[in-house]
Amino acid sequence: MNDVARRIIRSAERIVSFSGAGLSAESGVPTFRDPQTGGLWKDFDPTRLASPQGFAADPDLVTEWYAWRRRTIAEAQPNPAHTALAARGDITHVTQNVDDLLRRAGAQHVIELHGTIARDRCHAACGHEEAVDLADPPGLRACPACGDHLRPDVVWFGETLPAEAWEAAERACVSCEAMLVVGTSAAVYPAAGLIALCKSAGAKIIIVNTQPSEASDLADVELLGKAGEIVPELLQERH
Numbered sequence: 061m062n063d064v065a066r067r068i069i070r071s072a073e074r075i076v077s078f079s080g081a082g083l084s085a086e087s088g089v090p091t092f093r094d095p096q097t098g099g100l101w102k103d104f105d106p107t108r109l110a111s112p113q114g115f116a117a118d119p120d121l122v123t124e125w126y127a128w129r130r131r132t133i134a135e136a137q138p139n140p141a142h143t144a145l146a147a148r149g150d151i152t153h154v155t156q157n158v159d160d161l162l163r164r165a166g167a168q169h170v171i172e173l174h175g176t177i178a179r180d181r182c183h184a185a186c187g188h189e190e191a192v193d194l195a196d197p198p199g200l201r202a203c204p205a206c207g208d209h210l211r212p213d214v215v216w217f218g219e220t221l222p223a224e225a226w227e228a229a230e231r232a233c234v235s236c237e238a239m240l241v242v243g244t245s246a247a248v249y250p251a252a253g254l255i256a257l258c259k260s261a262g263a264k265i266i267i268v269n270t271q272p273s274e275a276s277d278l279a280d281v282e283l284l285g286k287a288g289e290i291v292p293e294l295l296q297e298r299h
């Protein structure tokens with residue numbers, strides 16, 4: 061284990077974790093851009109399946125694709141990286157992930173920048189939303205309040221991030237002393253911009269990833285390897 065990284069974590073009072081699909085890869089949830097761990101976007105076209113245009117063109121296809129992802133997540137279990145992060149109630153967890161594995165690992169306060177796959181909301185944003193059973197996901201259906209379609213409460217390409225989550229994440233980043241970046245290619249904005257925001261606020265950046273990413277040049281320490289192996293060692297209790 062890298063002592064510099066451990067010293068940064070031990071001496072920082074305010075820490076933000078920033079996670080992506082690589083955090084859940086060892087739980088069997090496919091990533092988006094990493095061919096070794098699912099690489100969803102190599103088989104599926106994100107503009108057709110994770111965009112309002114795609115949903116408008118074929119709402120059944122998009123609903124079925126999310127039902128498949130929901131069943132996969134229902135069968136997944138939190139891995140040691142989720143558990144280690146969840147055990148640190150002093151860390152503010154900001155995630156791009158839409159799976160519920162950090163919550164299931166016991167993390168109290170998770171800022172979900174891209175929403176959650178565990179909920180549906182009205183596509184016309186009339187305000188109606190409802191939890192879904194990931195193990196038995198619903199098919200395409202109408203919003204009981206206004207008749208438009210219900211869709212996963214996630215942020216699609218071209219959609220804005222939930223304002224409350226974004227503001228909470230920015231607030232945490234501008235005052236943090238260390239950011240622990242876990243399992244993200246740092247390719248998607250505005251989320252990935254939070255890493256540079258922390259850096260500009262004077263925070264130390266520790267990256268845990270199986271390969272270099274678009275954030276590598278911002279790292280004070282880059283630990284190449286699996287989150288499930290590195291994160292528990294890095295976060296072992298402070299003392």
Ligand code: BV8
Nearest residue numbers: 080081082085091092093156217218243244245249270287
């Ligand atoms: C917005 C839906 C505008 C939820 C997702 C051109 C240039 C720049 C930007 C843009 C552009 N054109 C469009 C944009 C903006 C666009 C964007 O950033 N596009 C990128 C791709 C170029 N962003 C948007 O559209 C955002 N909205 O900008 O709105 C706007 C503004 C004002 C008013 C109206 C509109 C919305 C972005 C959110 C998109 N939603 N998914 C879902 O179904 O999941 S994207 C998808 O990518 C997920 O959300 C995911 O969270 C996100 C990031 O991916 P990662 O989590 O990093 O996963 P990835 O597979 O990429 O990487 C995994 C990493 O883990 C790899 O590096 C791998 O090596 C590593 N790994 C694997 N195993 C392990 C591991 N590491 C450790 N341990 C392991 N075991």
Ligand code: ZN
Nearest residue numbers: 182186203206
């Ligand atoms: Zn509605």
